[in-house]
Amino acid sequence: xxxxxxxxxxxxxxxxxxxxxxxxxxxxxxxxxxxxxxxxxxxxxxxxxxxxxxxxxxxxxxxxxxxxxxxxxxxxxxxxxxxxxxxxxxxxxxxxxxxxxxxxxxxxxxxxxxxxxxxxxxxxxxxxxxxxxxxxxxxxxxxxxxxxxxxxxxxxxxxxxxxxxxxxxxxxxxxxxxxxxxxxxxxxx
Ligand SMILES: Nc1nc2c(ncn2[C@@H]2O[C@H](COP(=O)(O)OP(=O)(O)OP(=O)(O)O)[C@@H](O)[C@H]2O)c(=O)[nH]1
Numbered sequence: 001x002x003x004x005x006x007x008x009x010x011x012x013x014x015x016x017x018x019x020x021x022x023x024x025x026x027x028x029x030x031x032x033x034x035x036x037x038x039x040x041x042x043x044x045x046x047x048x049x050x051x052x053x054x055x056x057x058x059x060x061x062x063x064x065x066x067x068x069x070x071x072x073x074x075x076x077x078x079x080x081x082x083x084x085x086x087x088x089x090x091x092x093x094x095x096x097x098x099x100x101x102x103x104x105x106x107x108x109x110x111x112x113x114x115x116x117x118x119x120x121x122x123x124x125x126x127x128x129x130x131x132x133x134x135x136x137x138x139x140x141x142x143x144x145x146x147x148x149x150x151x152x153x154x155x156x157x158x159x160x161x162x163x164x165x166x167x168x169x170x171x172x173x174x175x176x177x178x179x180x181x182x183x184x185x186x187x188x189x
Contacts (some may be wrong), residue, residue, distance in 0.1 A: 009047070010158040011060045012166050013077045015102050016087035017081040017095035018088065021122040023085060024153035026063045034154050041065050054169050056165025059163065073105040083170040085162055089138075089149060090121040091129040096136070098160055103144055114145055116169035120162050 014022045014149050028034055030046045044063045049056060064077055086102055088095040099119060106115055119141040121132060134150060140146030147165040151158040 007056050007058045007060045009060070011062070012083050012085060012163065013062045013064060013081045014085040014087060015067055015077065015106075016120075017038055017068065017089075017092070017098045019064070020087045020089040020092065020095045021153050022066070022087050024073045025085075025120070025122060025151065025159060025162065026027050026061055028153040028156055028159045030061070032156070035157070038184050050163060050167065052164055053171075054109075059167075061163075067102050069098070069101050072078050073102075073109045078106060078109045082174070083118075083166040084095055085118055085120055085166055086146075087120045088132065089123045090124050090132045090137075091126050093131040095125060096121075096132045096140075100138060108124050116166065116175070117144060117146040117148050118162060118165045118169060119144065119148045121148075122154060123154070124150040124157060125152040125155050158182055 014026055015122050016022055018040065019038060023039075024034060026044075030048050041063055042065055043140060046063065047063045048059050048061065050059050051057075062077065064074070064082075067073075076140070084106060086097050086099050103115075103117070103130065107113065118136060121134070121137045147169055149158050149161055149165055151162055153159060
């Protein structure tokens with residue numbers, strides 16, 4: 001097998017409201033650690049090789065700054081991205097409402113009707129502060145034709161699963177490997 005066939009490059013962007021635990025999720029996935037203190041992210045990119053369903057993936061994970069309804073989608077978070085991890089906190093209804101807004105921005109920017117995506121309810125260890133039910137999370141993901149999962153970066157619950165589900169969503173739509181994701185939008189650089 002040629003090296004290019006062995007290692008499939010996949011670029012995954014992690015988006016969502018501020019402080020929902022995007023960095024914690026990514027750091028738990030990459031470094032297997034949880035940091036309690038909060039430092040707002042500007043942007044950080046991490047790489048990790050992941051073995052999934054017999055194939056080796058070279059994953060580039062982009063941890064973005066938190067979004068709100070007024071943020072403009074950064075072209076770097078749309079062009080060349082294979083899949084999306086959209087994170088809300090189960091303890092914040094406002095962050096859950098932001099998922100649809102962010103999703104709509106990606107769809108509009110890319111000029112497509114469907115994107116490989118996993119909707120993630122984070123901080124599930126804080127059950128007593130829950131504001132978003134699993135049923136609501138799952139329903140929203142279904143409407144987006146996306147996967148859905150609840151996680152805790154703190155207890156390392158379902159963290160790897162997030163990225164496996166994202167790879168599965170990517171592969172579902174792009175069975176031929178190594179393709180650069182398509183956008184229908186012209187971009188003036
Ligand atoms: N209890 C609990 N706290 C968490 C979890 N994940 C993150 N946190 C805490 O939530 C706060 C924000 O986490 P970050 O990972 O920095 O959030 P973020 O979404 O990257 O934030 P921005 O960079 O501002 O967008 C930190 O104090 C974390 O320790 C979790 O699974 N459980």
